[in-house]
Amino acid sequence: MNRLRKAYVELEPDLKPFFVTGTSDDAEGMRQTYAAHGGGIGLHVLITVPATVAFVNSALLAVLVTIVASRWMGMDMAAGGPLGPLVGGIAFVVGVAAHIAFGYRGAMQFEQRRQVSTPAHFTAREERAAHRHD
Structure with missing residues (x-):
């Protein structure tokens, strides 16, 4: 584009x-396209499409892990057992971290190959x- x-x-x-x-x-044109031209406090990255996809994917992962963990532990989710949501929260953090790691690695590989x-x-x-x- x-x-x-x-x-x-x-x-x-x-x-x-x-x-x-x-x-x-x-590099300058790509930064301008993705609004990554510096300044600010760095929170802009949280509203980009890749970040939104990462958060939605991680939230879905957290919900699924919470359901599976609650069922596996024999807890009723309506009873408000704390362990299922705790495991889901950990899954969310792991999902976001995985997206960051894979995204960064992919960006670095792209940057090395890009002409x-x-x-x-x-x-x-x-x-x-x-x-x-x-």
Whole structure:
């Protein structure tokens, strides 16, 4: 999508102020697209799509573990036994930690393999010229 936005901006430069996301696939453009350009206290990450998916998945895991633990321990969940929800809470924390670990590892692997083809300072004409010399 960043490449498409870059093409739009090159065709019609007046559109640039209307794009709040990046127009290049270099590190700065990716940070702009995912609103990870620093500043603030770092809580923005909690409202991103990956974080939302991680929280929902972990909550579902916690509910399932709570149900299984309550049944396995022979407790009635309506009776309010504390051990089932405690195990579910631990499952939630483990689920979130697993999402963070796998997400970080995946991001690092992607960053190592990623090849930038449209850095922010290149125009399409410069990019074509650079590829002709390869």
